[in-house]
Amino acid sequence: MADVTRMTATEIAALIAGGEASAVEVTQAHLDRIAAVDDRVHAFLHVDGDGALEAARAVDAKRAAGEELGPLAGVPVAVKDVLTTKGVPTTVGSKILQGWRPPYDSTIVRRLRAAGTVMLGKTNMDEFAMGSSTEYSAYGPTGNPWDLGRIPGGSGGGSSAALAAYEAPLAIGSDTGGSIRQPGAVTGTVGAKPTYGGTSRYGLVAFSSSLDTPGPCARTVLDAALLHEAIGGHDWRDSTSIPAPVPDVVAAARAGATGDLTGVRLGLVTEFSGEGAEPGVMAAFRDAVDALTKLGAEIVEVSCPHFQYALPAYYLIAPSECSSNLARFDGVRFGLRVGDDGAHSLEEVMSLTRDAGFGPEVKRRIMLGTYALSSGYYDAYYGQAQKVRTLITRDFTAAFEQADVLISPTTPFVAFPFGSRTSDPYQMYLADLFTIPTNLYGGPGISVPCGLSEGLPVGLQIMAPTMADDRMYRVGAALESVIGTLTPPEL
Structure with missing residues (x-):
């Protein structure tokens, strides 16, 4: 049998469906790959080998019994550690939830199980999804398989690195300001943020409730579309879930792969046409635009x-919502508890627990958000930021009257070395300069590899109107048909 770890999810599914390999064999191959390379990559926080093999055996048994299975049955998937998984550690990259095993599955995980995918484990991330480099994980950084001394993006760097290191053919991420797309760009993989409300947030540990969006990560556009189809759709458990079917993203990806974009209007955002971006990134982007033409x-x-104004507005809205959401982590109900020795009051236990359990970036954002929401400052900061959000939404609405989708580089620079931006939060925040507007608007966006700069991957971002996710998959697949996929160096 050929090396299944180098195959796409679509190829693996066909191999299993055709009886050329069992789900157990495919799963074991990926577990072996994780064992061989993850001590250097550190993409995973927890590998559930026994659970994965049990799930794979169940798929093989159903197939042997003649049951009709989904298009991704037996295909392994890695899950960002922000989604609850019953009985499996869910830490959100934070010490405050170290060792916590949820009593329930998130909707995304339930749908992955229903689709017959095999969950390999939970991937590393910036603590509470706050960061752009996965350096803010309480459990250590993840390396970029293109250069292990560089970041794999964030906050979902573990998921993107697992794909680029061939540890998993599919992964799940969450995108609050670019945390799926930016890691995809710097690791040479595909990352898609669905329309807000198009995928369920039930069981997603909240950072910013009006922005958080779970979505698919893969090595090809078609694989991402298949995963999107499996996890998307209305969920009554999530009050923000859109009661509408998922657009036919798989058909759109297949159509785009033919390489025909006749009649499609691509909106080149003039505000993102080069200012602040590295020359090599812009060169690769312009070459990709020429190819699409x-x-x-x-x-x-x-x-x-x-x-x-998107970046400053985001860094008022997201921290404000996080300061509210993270108030529940108090050392009383679940997770870490410090000072519970009878010598401290309840208030002291809460303070000691939060001080020990939260890292510096999370503390920074909680303080920013608490200040922005405080009496006398709410209207000046949070209220103003929401007004800017409305103006950005109007910009998108006007732009989509002229173009079917909008395009830009995904991130202004390629993967940077560890430690080069952690001392300057603003420089770190610039990683999401091009991705944040889509989150504030609520529409879908995808990053697709478009070339290299200095030997490192560059991503092209495609943004579509709300509930028009299929458009971005069509354009992304068309670009992939001429650019191809990127192959990192051997680890």
């Missing part, structure tokens, strides 16, 4: 003047 796409320049 040759496929028949029409390039239309669009102006979104309020995008320049």
